[in-house]
Amino acid sequence: MRFIAFQDVFRDYTIFSTNEVEKVFPGFDRKVLVAWQKKGYIQKIRNNWYRFAKRPLHDEDLFFIANKIYHPSYVSLESAFSYYQFIPEGVFRTTSISTLKTAHFDTPAGYFQYRNMKPSLFWGYRLIRQRENPLSGWHKIASAEKAVIDFLYLNPQYEEEADFEGLRFNWEAFSTRVDLEKMGRYLKYIQSPALSNRMKNFLNVFHAQPAILAIRKNLNMALFEQREIHLDVLCNEAINNVH
Secondary structure, eight states: HHHHHHHHHTTTEEESHHHHHHHTTTTTHHHHHHHHHHHEEEEEEETTEEEESSOOOOHHHHHHHHHSSSEEEOOOOHHHHTTTTOOSSSOSEEHHHHHHHOOOETTTTTTEEEEEEEGGGGEEEEEEEOOOOOGOOEEEEHHHHHHHHHHHHHHHOOOOOOHTTSOOOOOOHHHHHHHHHHHHHHHHHHHOOHHHHHHHHHHHHHHHHHHHHHHHHHHHHHHHHHHHHHHHHHHHHHHOOOO
């Protein structure tokens, strides 16, 4: 098998598997992949997943790879925070949620970290088409609301208002990207009093931000307060609805 012929077939793939290769080239000798690795043509990411070594990597490529090499999973937590511009600094690992056990993989493409979530909470993600390489398909990433809920659910050490004040959150981005009513519906569905209490403290910090207070002055106050009261009601229902 000539590498150029192989590359012509898979050039648009962000990542490709040995199963995909064998569908296109029946009887393909996997030892060839080892030889191409040694020559620096391709990189082994994990198990039977590979990528072309010289292909540029974008953030969305890392998200796509994260979905593929540990399935089922979706990007969330700090990586989603960075995607939605909730945190100012870049993230040097790709963080995801999975129903599989907690795991991490240090690969030539980057560091991938997965946190376990029970199947009943494995939802709330979006499907995003790859912009740089639409032929590769779609990647899954938590909605802005679910990313925050995932973070609070998996990090119970963040509990009091003082804990959230140290997060260096971009509250203005949060105010424009998060639907508070949807957040409240999610909390009501999960029915975790502890999580809802942490969310109330988190939102108390959000509402106390000077920039948010200024926004509230320029908005229709009646509408804003109506949404805020509705969220408080949903949070209180979740806190009190102990099963």
